[in-house]
Amino acid sequence: MSRSPRRATALLLACVLLPPLTAASCGHEPSGVTVGTAGRGTVDEIVEASGAVTARAAGTVTSPAEGTLAELRVEAGDRVRKGQVVAVVDSPAAQKRLDSAAEALDAASGGGVPAGGGTAGFVAARQRTDANADKAFAEAREAAAAITDEALRKVLLAQLAAAREQYAAVSEAAAAAVRSLDRGVASVSQAVSALSAAQRVQARQAYELAEAAVDALTLRAPVSGVVQLGGTGATGSPSLTDLIANADPAAATTGTAQAPLPGVDVAVPEGATVGTGTAILTVVDTAALGVAAEVDETDVLLVKPGGTGTVELDAAAGATYEAKVRAVDLLPTTSARGGVSYRVRLSLGKGKYADGTAAPDPRPGMSAIVRLRVRQATDAVTVPAGAVQSSDGRDVVWADRGGKAERVPVTLGVQGEDVVQVVTGLDAGQRIVVAGADQVSAGQDLP
Template sequence: MRRARPPRLSAVPRPRLSALLAVVVLLGLTAAACDDDDAQIELATAELASVTELVDAPASVTARAAATLSAPADGTLTSLRVEPGETVEAGQVLAVIHSPSAQDRLAGARQALAAANRAGRGAGGGADLSRLRRGTDRAAAQAFDAARQAAGKLTDQRLRAALLAQVTSAERQYEVAARAAGDAVRAVQRGVAGLNSAVRALSAAQRLQAEQAYDLAKATVDALTLRAPIGGVVQLGGTSSSAGPAAGLAGLLGAAGGLGPLPGADAAGADSSAGPAAPVPGVDAAVPVGGRVTAGTPVLTVVDLTDLGLVADVDETDVLLVRPGVPANVELDAATGASYPAEVRSVDVLPTASTRGGVSYRVRLSLAPGRFDDGRAAPDPRPGMSAVVHLRVRQAADAVTVPAAALLSTDGRDAVWVVRDGRAERVPVTVGVQGQDLVQIVTGVEPGQRVVVGGADRVSTGERLG
């Protein structure tokens, strides 16, 4: 601390005593001002301590997986085999839909298959064969198109993929048979082959087309019995489309691969199938037993809650510090005072638009049960809940540390005011782990040295400090 030297009154002649008293008062005020300045220059001691660097990021809770079951065709919900909130197993029957249109298509396909099995009749000359081939091709195209449209209405991604794969396989098989029938018809027309060979080829193509149309129609009817594609908890209807902190939770990718674009659920690989219009505000969108459904109407959603996780948006300025295995603490808006441990599973390579207007990267974390400060168990989170993740990206034990307020930065270089032999010296330093209160100093400061933590803007090199 800088101190003002007191005046030596005895060395001054008496006639000037009044003037001297004025000077004494002035010097006293100056000394007080100096003492006030010194009081604002605060010192601390560099110590060995542990320091942790945190990166905070907004996040949302995600389910392990989720699947919405929708109506594959127009009809009526005739049976609901489960209650909302009930836990179901994969493959369990959840609901049944009655669809006269789908049943009619199956009946027509069955009749066409029976007729094709009586193949060979009605084949006449070359012109009749060509007309018959074109009719068969047209019927096949219509059947494939109807099956593909029906499959596209399903929100169960696995079932939709299976039906679409069946359609594609059937198309390829029919193309082979149709090509053989076309070659046979052209051979008859050129007079290089007998009529019977063409009739047999066309009959084979007709039977194949009829069998495939029947199989595809039956697959649609079978899909009217809604089965749980995954185990989990049931809720009525689909899911809301409300956006979350990560640019809309409907786009979140979670831990294990979701089955639809569901808020708060893992939606890897999901696409949004065309469905019914958005629900009317104030009206329950859940379909009651006996209610009408159209193709694509969400009926039930199954959510797998066995492995809750998090998806966080980490800013580009921090993401290089984040890697798999980094531990974290999580705070939920819905559970004030509770802390949930978490761990980074993966970091996305491609960026997303940040909610703060910059670039961010999605980080996926596992989530463990939490506790309140008093040790009580915290409630289980629900998918879609908002959270803040405190990622412990770097830690150092027994490190030389100074208060974060001691660190100065000029022209991109870090420095600290150090007191050596009672005088201030600006020392360049190498910074390591940067905590909220403490900063690790790798080089430049030794344990036990005094450093300036307050009033650094009023310190000059060589200035005497207490």
């Protein structure tokens, strides 16, 4: 009978209920044919999978513009609250855009559109206004895209979308006024008024978007948690490509990213120059750790939300952590070897060593072996897994009938690696071949 190699039994009460002569079936190498009895006990069916410890959330704070890290208000290991100010970037370019937008807003608020030049002059003025609006929108979109705080980025993009919609309305009104002027339906003053309104809206929106970009230079924690300086990437030895890039003087002018040199702290110090997207720090929420396990497709249908299991970590040898299934992904992942698996997400509880002492809290990313209890049978008729054979597509065991071997079809229930549940075909206490079943034939004398 074939079974998944990923399954193991966690509780083998049946072994202790078998007569002494069946000890070979409970861990000792059998010699020839051994007869014992079907037992009664508990069988746990376990699905085993590899995985890794996960944090509840993490967010990297990056610079939204080129400039200088003017203030770094936290240190590595500090605990911060969501929304707390953690750093401030000084960006002359962003401040210059805000100053220019303020000047344009003052100019648009103080005067109207010259009436000279006829319809062509109005068309040219409207086109310049549209071009200025497009430039402001593009700069705002670029600034928003560089922000890693998802909530703040959504706010800025929503502000940008609303500004576009509002400007589109006033621009179309100005265009309609110019067309009416060309047909002689509207007066010059009406066209001037409509175009002036469009210019004022454009200038005000450009200012507000530039102001939002400057406000975004005050960096806030995206989640509550513990501070880790720098980003989340690996900082191992640089590759040959990285070393070549570092050795190339042109890299400084072409914008080529340079890898950190060995022995140099990758954290960005206060006062350092930063570019758009430079990782300043990462906040990791470790308040509720979890585990993401990759369960093979042959086992995943047995895993249900709410199920329980245990987790063992390479980093805490001998410790066992309790875990509970939160969700099973619907879409698969494909391993490098081509197998199909599904991600199972678990909540991770506290761990203990065998002597009852508390195990240390793990860290995100640590390797884990997960054993999920997918089915359990209590007070069940049990036999050693080696007692079950496959014959003509059915599961069978060899029963002792008056000292002679007789093939008996059985229906299996919960299946562990060492002990399986027999649902029908046998009763507890019935004598069966528990080892060496492949050496038995019908009618053979049994010991």
